[in-house]
Amino acid sequence: MKKPTIRQATIQDLHRIVPIFDSYRKYFGQKKDPDMVEEFLFDRFEHLESVIFIAEQQDEVIGFAQLYPVFSSLTLQRVWLLNDFFIAEEFRGSGVGSQLFTAVKEFTLLTKSKGIELSVEHTNKKAWSFWEKQGFKQDEEFRYYFYKL
Numbered sequence: 332m333k334k335p336t337i338r339q340a341t342i343q344d345l346h347r348i349v350p351i352f353d354s355y356r357k358y359f360g361q362k363k364d365p366d367m368v369e370e371f372l373f374d375r376f377e378h379l380e381s382v383i384f385i386a387e388q389q390d391e392v393i394g395f396a397q398l399y400p401v402f403s404s405l406t407l408q409r410v411w412l413l414n415d416f417f418i419a420e421e422f423r424g425s426g427v428g429s430q431l432f433t434a435v436k437e438f439t440l441l442t443k444s445k446g447i448e449l450s451v452e453h454t455n456k457k458a459w460s461f462w463e464k465q466g467f468k469q470d471e472e473f474r475y476y477f478y479k480l
Contacts, residue, residue: 333388333389334430335386335387335388335393335394335422335430336386336387336388337384337385337386337387337431338384338385339382339384339385339434340383340384340385341376342376344383344385345369345372345373345376347385347390348372348383348385348395349369349372350392351393351394351395351419352395352415353365353368354417355415355417375397381397381399381414382397382398382438383396383398384398384431384438386418386422386427386430388422393418393419393422393427394418394419394427394428395415395416395431396413396416397413397414397415397416398438398439399411399412399414400412401448403445406445408443408444409442409443409445410444410445410446410447410448411435411438411439411442411446411447412447412448412449413435413448413449414449416428416431416432416449418431429464429465449462449467450475
């Protein structure tokens, strides 16, 4: 298999990202809705609210990572929230995820960020293993909570 191309996506990539983003949502139990996905991603691009990296094999987007900026008031630094990370099923275990995450790490270094934050479902042991291999450690300083509306 040819090594995929990893690069930062632009708004011109929107239509190519929609199918894999919709597959990602379906993987996590959401209904497919390409029109809403396109609208959501368009808004992120239009308002410069996130940064998306894509992995491409020939002309197909086979993976993506979406980062959102958050800020630490205590350290006065930016932190990137790696909110979405997905590799098409047929490409998992091939190294694409590691390559994609390498681009994410390089970006966070270039933007002089404090680090990268992410969360993983309690039941997703494969993801735990992947992220721990990438150097992530479970936070022992803070307990995170979520208030559902």
